[in-house]
Amino acid sequence: MRFVLGVVVAVGLLGCGGPEEQGVDAVESIGQEIVGGVEARPGAHPWNVSLQQYGSHFCGASLIRVSATKEESDIVVTAAHCVYDGTARLTASAGVHDLNRPGAGAQTVNGVKTVYHPAYNPRTTMNDIAVVKLEKPLKFSATVQPILLPLPGEVVPDNVEATVAGWGLTRENGQPSSVLLQVGVPTIGHEDLRAMYSKAGIAIDRYAMLGAGYRTGGKDACQGDSGGPLFLPGAQGKPVLQGIVSFGIGCARAGMPGVYTRVSNYIPWINTQVRLLSDTARQ
Template identity: 60%
Template sequence: MSGVVVAVGLLGCGGSEPGQDPFEPVGHTEQQIVGGIEARPNSIPWIVSLKQDGSHFCGGSLVRVSNKEESDIVLTAAHCVYDGLSNATASAGAHDLNRPTSTQETVGVTRAVYHPQYNPDTTLNDIAVLKLDKPIKFDTAVTGACGQSSGMRPNLVPRLAGGNTRVPVCLPASGERVAENTMATVAGWGLTREGGYDTSSILLQVGVPVLGHQEVANSYRSQGIVIDENAMFGAGYQQGGKDACQGDSGGPLVVQGAQGYVLQGIVSFGVGCARAGLPGIYTRVSHYIPWIHTQIRSLSAVR
C-alpha cells in the first residue's frame, strides 16, 4: 500500500503545483469547501482554525472535557500534525480569518497526540487530540450543553437564541453508525476548487449525504485504496460538485442529534475534490471514543 499516498490528496495539505501530477503529495498551505455557501457567522461555534506561523493549515473541533464551561482540547486529523507542529495556534469563534472580531479567541497549541496506529500510507486512524496552552471559554448560554447552534444553514430551527461564538461539539456514542443518506454538514476555510490557489478567508459550509459503505468501497477500489468501514466513511454526491478540499482537513462533519450537533466525522482525504464517483472520506469519530476520552484524561488541565 506504500504507493497509496501518491493517489490520495490529504485534505490539509494544499493543491498541486502547475505541471505536476495532480496527485502528488502536497505541502502545507491554506485551503476550502467546494460547492458550498458562506456559513452564518458563529453558526458553527465549535470549529477552530489551526494555524502555523500565522497561516491556516487545518480545521479542528472544540470538545467538552468536564462540567466546566471551558476546554483546552481540540480534535483534528492525524495527518494535520504528523510532521510536527511549531508556533501552532488554535482560533475559536472565527469567521473571516482576515478580519478577527472580539468573539475570536486564539491560544497556543502545546501538544499534539495522533492515534498510535495512524498509518500515513493508508490514512487509517486519521485522528489527533491537541492540547491548548490555556482553556478556551464557552459561551455562558450553553451551560452543560454541546453542539448548540443558533443559525446553521439551511434554516434549521435554532435551539438557542442569539449568536453562540464558542461552543463544544457533541461526541457520538462509542460505535455509533450514521444511517445512509443522513444529511451532514462540513465546514472549513479550505480551497474552493481542486488544484486552485483560492483559499477562503471566510468560513464556508456544504451539506453532503452520508453514503453506504459498499458504494464508497467500490468507488475507491478502482484507485487502489481500501476504505475501512470501522475507521472511516464517505459522504458526498455521486455526481460530485460538493465536497471538502485541501485546508478543510481535520475540520468537523456534523449531524444533528437529540442534544445538539454531533461530530460524526473528521475531514480526512479524497482523490481530488468534489469529483464524480469519489466522495470525501471522513474519520469515523465514534470508533475512537474510548481513545479520545483516555487522551482527554491524560492531557487536559481542566478539571
C-alpha cells in the same frame, strides 16, 4: 490540507454544540464555495477551530467538552495527518468567521502538545485522528462552543445529509477562503464507498472511515479543510461530530466522495487522551 494517497487530495469539515442555535445556518444569496457550498452564517458553528502555524491556517479542528461542570476546554480534535509532521508554533483560533478579520469574539491560544493515534498509518490513512492540548482553555461564549461527541460505536445512517465546513480551497487547485464556508453532503454506505475507491487501489475500512458526498461530484471539502468536523443532527436535534475530514482524490470529483475518520470508533481513545492531557478535566 486535505490528504490523498499518491495524488493531491481533499476533504471537508464542520461542527456542533453551542447555544441551541443556528445548526446549519447559511448566509443566503452568497455564491462562495467550500466546493459547491455557501458562506456560513457568522457564529453558526462555534465549535469550528482554525489550526495555524506562523499565523497561517493549515487545518481545521473541533472543540470538544472535557468537563461536565466547566464552561471551557483545552482540547481540540483534528486529523492525525494534520500534525504528523510536526507543529512548530501551532495556534488554535476559535470564534472566528473571517480569518482576515477575527473580531472581538475570537480567541487564539497556543498548542503545547499534539498526540495522534498510535495506530495511525500515513500510507493508508487508517486511524487518522489526533488531539491538540492547548496552553490555556478556550472559554465558552456565544461564538465559542464545544461540539457533541457520538456514542462509542454509534452507526451513521446511509443517505442522510451531513454538513462539512472550513476555510479550505473553493475548488481543486484553487484558492482558500478567508471566511468559513459550509456544504451539505449525503452519507454513503460502506459497500458503495469501498467499490468507488477500490478502482483507485485504496482500501476503505468499515469501522475507521465514513464516506460523504455526491456520486456526481460538485460538492465537497478541499485542501485546508482537513481535520475539521463533519456533523449530523443527534437525537436531541443538536449537531454531533460524526466525521473528521481525512482524505479524498481531488475535490468534488464524480465518483470520489470525501472520506472522513469515523469518530464513534475512537471515543474510548479520545476520552483517554482527555484524562491524560487536559488540565481543565482534572481541576
